[in-house]
Amino acid sequence: MRYALQTSIFFLLLGAIPAQVPGTIFTSPGLVKPTLAQLAWHDTEFYLFFHFGPNTFTNLEWGLGAETEDVFNPTDLDCDQWCRIARQAGARGVVITAKHHDGFCLWPSRFSTHTVRESPWKNGQGDVLRELADACRRHGLKFGVYLSPWDRNHPQYGTPAYNDVYASTLTELLTEYGDLFEVWWDGANGEGPNGKKQVYDFPRFEKLVAQHQPNAIIFSDIGPGCRWAGNEQGTIGETNWCMLDTAGFGRGATGPPADTLQRGNIHGALWVPAECDVSIRPGWFYHPEENDRVKTPEQLFDIYLQSVGRGANLILNVPPDRRGRIHERDSAALVGFGKKLEKTFGRNLANGKKLHPEFEAGPLAPITQLHRMADTDAYVWSSTGTFVLDLGCKRRFGTVVLQEYLNEGQRVAAFTLEIPENGGWKEIARGTTMGHKRILQFPKVRAKKIRLSVTESRATPLIKKVQVFKK
Numbered sequence: 428m429r430y431a432l433q434t435s436i437f438f439l440l441l442g443a444i445p446a447q448v449p450g451t452i453f454t455s456p457g458l459v460k461p462t463l464a465q466l467a468w469h470d471t472e473f474y475l476f477f478h479f480g481p482n483t484f485t486n487l488e489w490g491l492g493a494e495t496e497d498v499f500n501p502t503d504l505d506c507d508q509w510c511r512i513a514r515q516a517g518a519r520g521v522v523i524t525a526k527h528h529d530g531f532c533l534w535p536s537r538f539s540t541h542t543v544r545e546s547p548w549k550n551g552q553g554d555v556l557r558e559l560a561d562a563c564r565r566h567g568l569k570f571g572v573y574l575s576p577w578d579r580n581h582p583q584y585g586t587p588a589y590n591d592v593y594a595s596t597l598t599e600l601l602t603e604y605g606d607l608f609e610v611w612w613d614g615a616n617g618e619g620p621n622g623k624k625q626v627y628d629f630p631r632f633e634k635l636v637a638q639h640q641p642n643a644i645i646f647s648d649i650g651p652g653c654r655w656a657g658n659e660q661g662t663i664g665e666t667n668w669c670m671l672d673t674a675g676f677g678r679g680a681t682g683p684p685a686d687t688l689q690r691g692n693i694h695g696a697l698w699v700p701a702e703c704d705v706s707i708r709p710g711w712f713y714h715p716e717e718n719d720r721v722k723t724p725e726q727l728f729d730i731y732l733q734s735v736g737r738g739a740n741l742i743l744n745v746p747p748d749r750r751g752r753i754h755e756r757d758s759a760a761l762v763g764f765g766k767k768l769e770k771t772f773g774r775n776l777a778n779g780k781k782l783h784p785e786f787e788a789g790p791l792a793p794i795t796q797l798h799r800m801a802d803t804d805a806y807v808w809s810s811t812g813t814f815v816l817d818l819g820c821k822r823r824f825g826t827v828v829l830q831e832y833l834n835e836g837q838r839v840a841a842f843t844l845e846i847p848e849n850g851g852w853k854e855i856a857r858g859t860t861m862g863h864k865r866i867l868q869f870p871k872v873r874a875k876k877i878r879l880s881v882t883e884s885r886a887t888p889l890i891k892k893v894q895v896f897k898k
């Protein structure tokens with residue numbers, strides 16, 4: 428995407444208040460911080476989800492686990508097509524259901540007899556994960572896997588031996604398909620009151636991920652890498668903290684309440700940022716009768732604003748059809764969405780423009796120090812101050828994108844955006860948390876300057892990037 432390549436107004440202004448030295452501004456001992464892997468995950472922002480397996484052919488959402496392997500037989504599987512469309516939609520990665528609740532493995536696992544190897548597809552010689560992982564590398568996409576803990580097929584499910592099976596299958600995925608950026612643990616479990624109960628050895632599974640793929644982020648209701656957003660509509664709360672208290676909560680039914688997942692915990696003990704999941708169709712798997720119910724580019728864009736635009740990541744499910752291709756309707760919607768992203772965020776009017784610190788209590792404070800972070804550039808200013816962006820001449824704009832420098836914790840709790848009017852300032856937008864990205868859209872205005880004021884912050888706010896778009 429063109430907008431992703433643009434450099435924006437990266438440079439550093441430190442401080443202006445004599446008592447503040449870099450160390451004290453940047454570090455705040457009380458704040459929880461992300462790992463480098465989590466920071467890379469934040470930058471991944473938007474990726475596709477592929478639900479594919481026996482359900483694609485049996486028209487179910489939750490397979491029973493009793494399906495025979497011969498149902499799985501895509502006629503024209505083309506992972507390059509999936510990846511081309513993902514790129515055109517602006518996605519930076521993909522995650523596939525390596526195994527859904529029905530237990531069928533899309534790769535020839537050595538620890539199951541319910542896999543592609545037992546299916547007629549490619550005479551049992553195929554491996555969907557291999558094809559997709561290779562295609563991702565060719566197309567510059569990150570690759571991740573969903574491995575359902577709940578398994579309706581495996582004979583050992585419900586016994587301690589199943590933990591060995593799960594650990595072994597997980598290890599195959601972690602060691603045989605190259606770098607993974609995400610491992611997805613679904614909390615769903617539809618076992619009835621008399622169903623098999625499995626006590627999962629999650630600490631063991633977490634250790635395996637850490638050992639084999641230290642950069643992979645584990646998704647679940649409680650992370651540890653990132654958290655479910657509490658709904659399957661693809662949206663997060665306007666106030667969205669990356670921190671979460673997970674003590675006392677588990678995965679699935681024992682997860683934190685939905686409103687906590689939506690907001691996070693301002694004083695939460697762990698960095699567990701939100702990932703919003705949603706399907707482009709009503710179901711997660713492909714159903715021909717839903718071909719007319721594919722979300723439009725406009726609906727997808729709204730979802731994007733309410734997820735990525737509020738500091739969360741977005742995983743958008745696009746279920747391949749029975750051919751093993753993304754259906755024409757879905758692909759048209761995704762390409763339309765990608766164009767909309769490019770049209771909106773293609774040309775940053777603030778590119779190369781300077782930011783001037785301004786202080787309410789006095790004249791322009793001198794810039795006392797220029798500080799360049801080792802890993803990136805960042806704007807830094809005092810929470811009592813404001814920041815003015817000068818566009819050079821009057822411009823019309825309706826979108827502003829703000830990004831906080833998260834390496835030292837999430838700080839901003841409230842801010843306003845204003846433009847000059849009658850010798851003073853007029854508010855055009857306001858918000859609470861900023862986080863990785865906050866996208867603000869408002870009725871178009873014409874102005875030369877934009878003033879950003881952080882009105883509440885947990886420590887000195889660190890702003891990484893400000894972008895302005897016509898819309």
Ligand code: FUL
Pocket residue numbers: 488613614615704711
């Ligand atoms: C849910 C599952 O039960 C659905 O089938 C789907 O995989 C969705 C992403 O998560 O919990």
